[in-house]
Amino acid sequence: MSAVNRREFMQISASSLLLAGAGKDAIAAERPVRVSGDQKKMRAEGQTYLWEWSREDDLLRFSDSKGRVMAQGRMQPAVIVESAAPRGQRQCVSGRPTSFQYEANRAQITYEGVNGTGKLTVRWRFDDRGLWLEPVEYETPGDDEVVAFYYFAEGAGRSARPSLEHNYLLLPGISEGSSLSPLITKDMHFKAVSWLGHGAAAGSHLTQQWGLPAHYYAGFHRSGAGINIKGAMKEHLSDAFSCGLAELPAGDFFLDTDSGRHSLFVSYRSDLWKHLHGPGKVELGARLYWSVGPNYYEAIRSYYLGLASAGVIAKKENTPAKNSVVLSPQFNTWGAEVAADRGYTSFDQEMLESIYNDMQAAGMKAKTFVIDAKWEGQYGRLQHDDKRFPHFDAFLSRIRSEGHRLGMWAAFLRCENPGELGLGPEHMLQGVDGEPIAKRELPSRYYLFDVTQPEVGRVLRGLAKQFIRRYNPDLVKFDFGYELPALASGRPKDMNWAGEKLLLKGLDVVVKAMREEKPDLAVMYYSLSPLFIDYFDLHSPDDMFLCAGEYDLEANRRFFFSSLLGEIGMPTYGSGGYDWPTMPSIWFDSAAVGTLGSLNSFSGDEVDAFPQPLWVAKYNGLSAVLRPNNIFSIEPIGAEYVGPTRAARTSSWARREGNEVVLVALRKEGLTGTPGQKKYGDWIEATASVVISSKTEEGIQRASKLGIVPFGNGTATIQRQDAPVRADVTEHLFGGKAQKYQMPVQGRSLRVEYHEQNAAGRPVEWIEIDLT
Numbered sequence: 001m002s003a004v005n006r007r008e009f010m011q012i013s014a015s016s017l018l019l020a021g022a023g024k025d026a027i028a029a030e031r032p033v034r035v036s037g038d039q040k041k042m043r044a045e046g047q048t049y050l051w052e053w054s055r056e057d058d059l060l061r062f063s064d065s066k067g068r069v070m071a072q073g074r075m076q077p078a079v080i081v082e083s084a085a086p087r088g089q090r091q092c093v094s095g096r097p098t099s100f101q102y103e104a105n106r107a108q109i110t111y112e113g114v115n116g117t118g119k120l121t122v123r124w125r126f127d128d129r130g131l132w133l134e135p136v137e138y139e140t141p142g143d144d145e146v147v148a149f150y151y152f153a154e155g156a157g158r159s160a161r162p163s164l165e166h167n168y169l170l171l172p173g174i175s176e177g178s179s180l181s182p183l184i185t186k187d188m189h190f191k192a193v194s195w196l197g198h199g200a201a202a203g204s205h206l207t208q209q210w211g212l213p214a215h216y217y218a219g220f221h222r223s224g225a226g227i228n229i230k231g232a233m234k235e236h237l238s239d240a241f242s243c244g245l246a247e248l249p250a251g252d253f254f255l256d257t258d259s260g261r262h263s264l265f266v267s268y269r270s271d272l273w274k275h276l277h278g279p280g281k282v283e284l285g286a287r288l289y290w291s292v293g294p295n296y297y298e299a300i301r302s303y304y305l306g307l308a309s310a311g312v313i314a315k316k317e318n319t320p321a322k323n324s325v326v327l328s329p330q331f332n333t334w335g336a337e338v339a340a341d342r343g344y345t346s347f348d349q350e351m352l353e354s355i356y357n358d359m360q361a362a363g364m365k366a367k368t369f370v371i372d373a374k375w376e377g378q379y380g381r382l383q384h385d386d387k388r389f390p391h392f393d394a395f396l397s398r399i400r401s402e403g404h405r406l407g408m409w410a411a412f413l414r415c416e417n418p419g420e421l422g423l424g425p426e427h428m429l430q431g432v433d434g435e436p437i438a439k440r441e442l443p444s445r446y447y448l449f450d451v452t453q454p455e456v457g458r459v460l461r462g463l464a465k466q467f468i469r470r471y472n473p474d475l476v477k478f479d480f481g482y483e484l485p486a487l488a489s490g491r492p493k494d495m496n497w498a499g500e501k502l503l504l505k506g507l508d509v510v511v512k513a514m515r516e517e518k519p520d521l522a523v524m525y526y527s528l529s530p531l532f533i534d535y536f537d538l539h540s541p542d543d544m545f546l547c548a549g550e551y552d553l554e555a556n557r558r559f560f561f562s563s564l565l566g567e568i569g570m571p572t573y574g575s576g577g578y579d580w581p582t583m584p585s586i587w588f589d590s591a592a593v594g595t596l597g598s599l600n601s602f603s604g605d606e607v608d609a610f611p612q613p614l615w616v617a618k619y620n621g622l623s624a625v626l627r628p629n630n631i632f633s634i635e636p637i638g639a640e641y642v643g644p645t646r647a648a649r650t651s652s653w654a655r656r657e658g659n660e661v662v663l664v665a666l667r668k669e670g671l672t673g674t675p676g677q678k679k680y681g682d683w684i685e686a687t688a689s690v691v692i693s694s695k696t697e698e699g700i701q702r703a704s705k706l707g708i709v710p711f712g713n714g715t716a717t718i719q720r721q722d723a724p725v726r727a728d729v730t731e732h733l734f735g736g737k738a739q740k741y742q743m744p745v746q747g748r749s750l751r752v753e754y755h756e757q758n759a760a761g762r763p764v765e766w767i768e769i770d771l772t
């Protein structure tokens with residue numbers, strides 16, 4: 001094909017480009033950026049980025065507003081295919097750019113010779129603050145099956161080799177444990193395939209679960225000859241980008257990393273399932289959105305807000321009744337079950353009631369009591385085991401009568417006995433061998449519902465509705481979405497719902513059915529993805545079972561990422577690890593980002609610790625000052641972004657609702673030995689760790705009521721916008737008593753002395769200040 005020249009550029013019409021891949025469902029551009037270029041290159045410059053592409057070497061350069069490269073590599077994607085005959089012969093060969101076009105804020109590049117005779121068409125769209133990479137069109141005259149599609153990759157004969165280079169990789173859900181930092185540097189020569197989607201793949205992959213599906217990753221770049229040259233960690237560090245899904249692909253979404261070069265890819269495994277092949281045109285990948293920020297925290301924030309601004313997602317607007325559940329402090333039975341080694345079928349009525357009684361005896365003022373796993377008689381029926389729990393209904397009535405909300409765990413997609421539900425093996429997800437995928441959990445074996453089948457959807461909807469009518473939970477802890485198999489090992493019957501769409505289909509069946517019965521039902525899960533905002537209401541950092549010895553450090557890091565979900569209306573549930581000593585620190589961090597949780601044992605934990613009154617007082621005090629709203633913005637105070645150990649942690653937090661700061665949590669000591677934060681801006685300062693919250697809709701500087709939770713003995717000074725004339729103080733003590741007094745006020749400066757215990761040694765839960 002002859003080269004595209006300038007004259008041909010100018011003759012391209014909007015209808016011919018559309019830009020072909022934009023289509024009728026394209027997202028309306030906001031503040032479009034005009035693409036410029038000549039016969040050899042294209043260029044688009046937004047407010048936060050510079051995008052450049054050269055035809056000569058197919059090089060994409062993605063730079064920040066100061067011209068520092070954030071990422072660069074070959075633009076061309078790679079397609080791994082497998083021939084029908086001889087079966088098993090894979091091919092992945094790069095083509096060459098033969099033409100390119102641009103008009104207004106859109107650009108298109110065509111590659112020919114892909115896998116010999118194929119053609120790829122890549123389309124971009126540019127807005128002022130972000131970029132959209134549309135699904136790619138692959139055209140082939142052959143009938144080869146598509147195995148996988150790689151962005152920014154070179155064909156290596158039978159496999160693809162990542163080519164997008166940035167020497168810092170940020171991957172929040174990289175590991176279920178704390179032994180691997182989410183920040184990976186090129187110098188480590190790290191090689192791995194990580195799932196960004198719904199699953200936790202077995203085999204050679206890292207152990208993953210929390211944060212999935214995340215559906216995004218982030219990165220930045222350090223230019224210069226070496227890491228230790230002058231200015232390397234200052235002016236040589238670029239801004240950060242985030243790249244994530246703007247729609248779900250019917251394939252599994254992964255990231256391939258090889259020594260500082262990266263490639264997002266979608267695994268289709270049509271070599272196994274024969275559903276995606278030529279001859280003709282097929283659409284590969286999914287729409288991606290690229291955002292930029294001064295650091296990866298802000299880049300991820302821009303990813304969430306960019307999708308909301310474009311109408312891809314809608315911020316979650318909860319009713320006050322629903323928020324009262326979502327933001328209710330929780331206690332969960334799971335840690336006590338584990339500590340007593342009472343999992344599987346040994347969890348019973350006696351233990352359930354003893355956990356609840358112990359919680360009350362410890363003085364913990366949880367508002368939602370969550371019954372975790374093993375209450376069911378068998379998976380699939382969503383009914384309690386009436387032999388192990390003969391008085392289950394009476395117990396539920398008791399906790400409600402005593403002022404608690406009810407939360408219940410359920411693995412909705414598991415099924416032990418399909419025949420009892422009027423289904424058969426053919427209604428379960430199938431493995432490569434054509435048999436239902438069977439999983440074992442002693443002493444039972446179970447299967448996974450194929451929610452893409454109408455018969456299964458009908459049955460599962462009925463079960464979900466019956467579950468709500470029977471038990472009437474206020475909160476559901478949805479679990480084991482990550483158990484859905486990768487396409488390498490299993491498939492649904494309707495492949496239009498394969499890959500990342502399979503969990504969506506399951507949620508659409510189960511959650512929608514439950515909310516038809518109870519519209520304000522709250523649903524909790526681990527996902528960092530913005531694409532499930534319609535189904536999940538509360539983010540959970542569970543499970544931290546692989547983080548023994550540093551639950552508090554790992555929780556802080558997980559909250560660092562999940563705090564950004566507040567932008568779209570999803571708070572975080574604080575949960576915790578499996579020991580008591582780390583819980584006060586975890587609760588300190590939880591207060592800003594959502595609500596509190598606990599899954600601790602009252603009968604001794606893994607370090608043989610028991611709840612102490614001072615610790616429980618922190619839970620109760622913070623519970624009293626939690627904010628009632630689900631939409632908010634978090635500012636990490638003193639956060640670290642570069643060192644793999646210190647990165648993605650923050651010692652302190654500020655929370656905004658609207659344009660006002662409504663909560664500040666200042667930690668005097670840093671998390672990793674560095675100094676903490678004693679002040680925020682020029683209007684609040686503290687000499688010891690403390691959480692200060694507005695108890696009204698106004699910010700701290702205007703609120704007529706404040707709540708303060710001491711994490712040490714010190715003084716807080718708050719510069720007010722008004723000049724209150726009177727401050728009435730109530731110290732709420734552990735055990736229910738209170739001390740009242742008046743505090744002197746000096747102009748606009750409010751000076752509050754706080755301590756963890758009163759003169760008699762009784763722990764202080766929180767300090768209530770009424771200002772007039």
